[in-house]
Amino acid sequence: MVTRPAPSLRADGITAGYGGVPVIRGISIAAGPSEIVAVIGPNGAGKSTLLKSLIGILRVTSGSVFLGTDDVTNRPPEELARRGVGYVPQVNDIFEPLTVLENLHMGGYLLRASQVQARVEEVGQVFPALTPMLRRRADKLSGGERKMLAIARVLMLDPKVLILDEPTANLSPKLADSLLREHVTRLAEAGKAVLLVEQRARAALQVASWTSVLVSGETRLEGRPQDLLQREDFEALFLGAGPSGPARNTVEEENEDR
Amino acid sequence: MTIFEAAFGFGLVSMSVIAIAAVGFTMQFGITNMINLAYGEVMVSSAYVAYSLNRAGVSIWIGMIAGGIFGAVFSFLLNRVVYAPFQRKGTSYLGMVIVSLAISLMIANILLPIVSYNSVSYAEHAGSIIRFGGVVLTVNQMIIIVLAVALMVGIHALLRYTRLGKAMRATAANPSLARNCGIPTQRVIDMVWLITGALCGVAGVVAALNSDSFAIASGGGFLITALAAAVLGGAGQPYGAMIGAVIIGLMTELTAAAWSAEYKEVVAFAILVLVMVLRPQGLLAKRGALAAAG
Numbered sequence: 237m238v239t240r241p242a243p244s245l246r247a248d249g250i251t252a253g254y255g256g257v258p259v260i261r262g263i264s265i266a267a268g269p270s271e272i273v274a275v276i277g278p279n280g281a282g283k284s285t286l287l288k289s290l291i292g293i294l295r296v297t298s299g300s301v302f303l304g305t306d307d308v309t310n311r312p313p314e315e316l317a318r319r320g321v322g323y324v325p326q327v328n329d330i331f332e333p334l335t336v337l338e339n340l341h342m343g344g345y346l347l348r349a350s351q352v353q354a355r356v357e358e359v360g361q362v363f364p365a366l367t368p369m370l371r372r373r374a375d376k377l378s379g380g381e382r383k384m385l386a387i388a389r390v391l392m393l394d395p396k397v398l399i400l401d402e403p404t405a406n407l408s409p410k411l412a413d414s415l416l417r418e419h420v421t422r423l424a425e426a427g428k429a430v431l432l433v434e435q436r437a438r439a440a441l442q443v444a445s446w447t448s449v450l451v452s453g454e455t456r457l458e459g460r461p462q463d464l465l466q467r468e469d470f471e472a473l474f475l476g477a478g479p480s481g482p483a484r485n486t487v488e489e490e491n492e493d494r
Numbered sequence: 495m496t497i498f499e500a501a502f503g504f505g506l507v508s509m510s511v512i513a514i515a516a517v518g519f520t521m522q523f524g525i526t527n528m529i530n531l532a533y534g535e536v537m538v539s540s541a542y543v544a545y546s547l548n549r550a551g552v553s554i555w556i557g558m559i560a561g562g563i564f565g566a567v568f569s570f571l572l573n574r575v576v577y578a579p580f581q582r583k584g585t586s587y588l589g590m591v592i593v594s595l596a597i598s599l600m601i602a603n604i605l606l607p608i609v610s611y612n613s614v615s616y617a618e619h620a621g622s623i624i625r626f627g628g629v630v631l632t633v634n635q636m637i638i639i640v641l642a643v644a645l646m647v648g649i650h651a652l653l654r655y656t657r658l659g660k661a662m663r664a665t666a667a668n669p670s671l672a673r674n675c676g677i678p679t680q681r682v683i684d685m686v687w688l689i690t691g692a693l694c695g696v697a698g699v700v701a702a703l704n705s706d707s708f709a710i711a712s713g714g715g716f717l718i719t720a721l722a723a724a725v726l727g728g729a730g731q732p733y734g735a736m737i738g739a740v741i742i743g744l745m746t747e748l749t750a751a752a753w754s755a756e757y758k759e760v761v762a763f764a765i766l767v768l769v770m771v772l773r774p775q776g777l778l779a780k781r782g783a784l785a786a787a788g
Contacts, residue, residue: 291674293670308711312672314676314677314678317673317674317676318676327667328670329669329671331668331671331672332667333663333666333667341657341660342660342661342672342677343675345677346675346676349657386579389675
């Protein structure tokens with residue numbers, strides 16, 4: 237039996253979707269301090285939908301979301317930001333026409349004016365690469381710099397919970413690896429609960445402390461990554477093809493498709 | 495003094511009036527996604543508020559402040575009561591344009607029994623005359639120019655240096671991300687309607703002051719010139735609207751001098767059509783909605 241920390245964020249059997257059609261059904265997931273929880277699964281499994289329903293963008297039709305012991309089901313995104321949940325969407329993750337510094341200021345919108353500058357400097361220590369480009373317009377950044385800015389922006393409020401939707405989606409494999417191994421791992425070590433959706437399943441499994449496999453809107457499998465990787469049916473499950481799934485090397489292909 | 499020097503002087507005043515109107519109009523579109531065709535009628539209503547005070551013996555400049563306050567409150571309520579509920583229901587862009595057109599007609603028809611369709615003029619002494627080389631301006635015209643410059647600098651400072659202004663730009667660029675930052679976008683949008691409504695009200699009064707007379711029917715012309723300047727500069731871009739106002743203001747007055755004052759709005763409209771054909775994204779479109787100025 238694995239012992240996990242008391243969850244900072246917990247979803248209890250949530251169902252949500254678009255226009256009354258549920259995309260995810262009865263999903264339970266939790267992330268505690270210093271944990272990296274990776275949600276993996278094929279395209280269309282409902283991974284992003286799950287994250288959106290956790291942070292109040294999408295309406296949860298049944299089940300509950302808890303922050304610590306507080307029920308925050310269907311609370312608006314502004315309130316979740318105030319309560320310490322930082323969310324980095326997969327796309328549209330920065331304010332493009334604003335400068336890097338202005339993006340950070342917006343990330344720290346809820347801080348007192350006197351705290352903002354100090355916090356910009358602290359966040360700059362987490363992502364030193366951003367410091368020389370504070371005056372640059374955010375849409376001039378490279379893919380990797382952009383994602384760093386997106387994460388730096390949510391760090392402005394020093395959130396307890398970090399929710400990242402495919403942070404490596406538009407990055408080269410090398411950059412993706414360094415983002416997950418260096419930055420995400422370091423944030424978890426600093427005590428944050430990290431909930432991560434990833435297409436690059438193998439890379440995610442290497443940094444995660446807990447993994448949930450989502451297939452067709454339902455949790456197919458969950459556990460410690462090393463336990464999951466030992467299961468013979470893991471790759472088949474991951475691809476959502478059932479026990480008699482495709483040939484072995486397909487997981488690698490899936491990883492390379494971005 | 496040649497006729498073109500005089501036209502240049504009038505052009506300075508026109509561009510000031512148009513800039514105040516166009517910046518308000520373009521910010522409504524840029525931040526709240528609303529092409530508010532009732533803008534011209536709100537300008538006219540505000541001009542009438544100033545007119546009623548002016549008739550009671552109050553200075554037109556006090557009347558202008560009252561017009562600005564009226565424009566702010568009216569626009570705020572218009573959004574809260576009409577536009578925002580339609581937008582929440584997911585009404586399309588085109589649907590919203592038609593809603594605002596309907597509002598424009600409703601305002602005009604509500605005004606009609608109150609003020610009648612006759613033209614009126616402010617009773618305000620134009621003030622003494624100031625000369626700059628060949629350009630001759632009245633004190634009132636100078637006040638309009640200085641006011642416009644002050645308002646443009648104010649809008650620039652608001653958007654660039656204040657927390658509220660940056661939140662407005664963030665909301666314009668990415669409303670969903672703004673909410674994730676904890677920005678109360680609803681309150682930000684309320685502030686946008688108050689500020690742009692005040693610009694609209696002030697613009698209505700100075701536009702009326704700058705014309706010999708005005709009537710309910712002036713709303714269409716006010717709207718077209720503001721719209722032309724906003725589209726020329728790149729819809730949704732305050733700095734673009736300022737540049738658009740300079741060009742439209744000069745062009746209309748030069749045409750008036752060379753040709754006939756009757757054609758002012760025709761020229762504004764012709765520029766609008768030309769921009770739509772040649773550069774539909776406007777002059778500053780590449781900079782993105784409410785971009786950083788750097």
